[in-house]
Amino acid sequence: MKVLVVDDDQVLAEVLSFTLRREGFEVLLAGDGEAALQRWAAESPDIILLDVNLPKLTGFQVCRRIREEADTPIIMLTVREEEDDIVEGLGLGADDYITKPFSPRHLVARVQAVLRRAGKRPTRAVRRVGKFTLMPPRRELQFEEREPVKLTRLENRLLDYLMLNAGRVLSAEVIIDLVWGAGGGDRDMLRQLVYRLRGKLSRARGLQGGDAEDSYLETVPGLGYGFMLHLRQ
Numbered sequence: 001m002k003v004l005v006v007d008d009d010q011v012l013a014e015v016l017s018f019t020l021r022r023e024g025f026e027v028l029l030a031g032d033g034e035a036a037l038q039r040w041a042a043e044s045p046d047i048i049l050l051d052v053n054l055p056k057l058t059g060f061q062v063c064r065r066i067r068e069e070a071d072t073p074i075i076m077l078t079v080r081e082e083e084d085d086i087v088e089g090l091g092l093g094a095d096d097y098i099t100k101p102f103s104p105r106h107l108v109a110r111v112q113a114v115l116r117r118a119g120k121r122p123t124r125a126v127r128r129v130g131k132f133t134l135m136p137p138r139r140e141l142q143f144e145e146r147e148p149v150k151l152t153r154l155e156n157r158l159l160d161y162l163m164l165n166a167g168r169v170l171s172a173e174v175i176i177d178l179v180w181g182a183g184g185g186d187r188d189m190l191r192q193l194v195y196r197l198r199g200k201l202s203r204a205r206g207l208q209g210g211d212a213e214d215s216y217l218e219t220v221p222g223l224g225y226g227f228m229l230h231l232r233q
Contacts, residue, residue, distance in 0.1 A: 001120065003111070004028045004045035006036040006062070007077065008055055012100075016049065019104040020111070022164050033057025037065060040072070047073040047115055049107075050094070052085060060092055067093035073118045075110060127163040129227065132204070132216075136160050143204040154179060155197045162217065162227035169226040194225060 003025045007013045010031070017027040028043050030036040032055040040048065048066070052059040063074055076089040076097040086097055095114045098107065127134035133142045139156040140148035151159065157179050161170065170178075176185040179193070198217050218228045 002026045002028060002043060002045040004039055004048045006030045007051040008032060023108055033062045036062050040066060046120060047111060049075050049077055052076055052078045060088055063092045063094055073114045075114060129163050129166045134159055134163055141204050146206060149200050149204040151200060154193055155200060158193055158197055166227045169220045169223045171224040
């Protein structure tokens with residue numbers, strides 16, 4: 001499913017994009033009101049995350065124009081929980097609103113709820129890179145047609161991020177924040193988790209042990225870790 005994220009805050013837009021992509025959505029971006037209308041008309045997204053305060057056209061103006069032509073689900077994003085803004089957005093036809101700041105889990109839950117009400121069924125992505133398939137909801141990793149290997153919650157989360165960014169090196173700090181949350185992990189915990197995950201990757205291929213050359217989960221000294229399968233094939 002396609003999500004159109006409309007926000008002039010590039011950092012926030014990238015965070016939203018990453019969060020939604022790992023849930024299986026195709027993400028489209030627009031940084032102002034005019035660009036939002038152009039992308040909506042050209043791409044026909046399934047849902048729109050629409051900031052209230054935008055350059056060129058406000059979120060309210062964008063919402064009004066879209067509602068004149070279509071019933072595409074819209075969630076308004078606002079930095080203020082002011083009743084007038086909420087009433088105006090809902091009065092123009094927005095389906096929901098979220099007040100900044102918000103957690104990624106909160107955002108995803110609201111998006112999924114609005115899509116369900118609209119009769120659409122979002123599904124969590126299955127990751128496929130080369131001959132590896134990761135099924136995040138079931139915490140299972142499969143290589144070719146072999147028996148799937150079960151992953152722990154943290155192994156599943158780490159591999160999900162790495163496969164989503166296959167071919168790229170993610171810094172240890174970024175990975176720790178993504179897997180454990182701010183203040184929830186450290187480099188020693190990450191090294192141990194990587195070691196265990198290497199063993200699962202090797203086991204999925206029918207190999208013994210967790211040798212880095214067999215697992216494709218590479219350590220780049222001074223930088224971090226990456227899932228580099230596609231560079232080997």
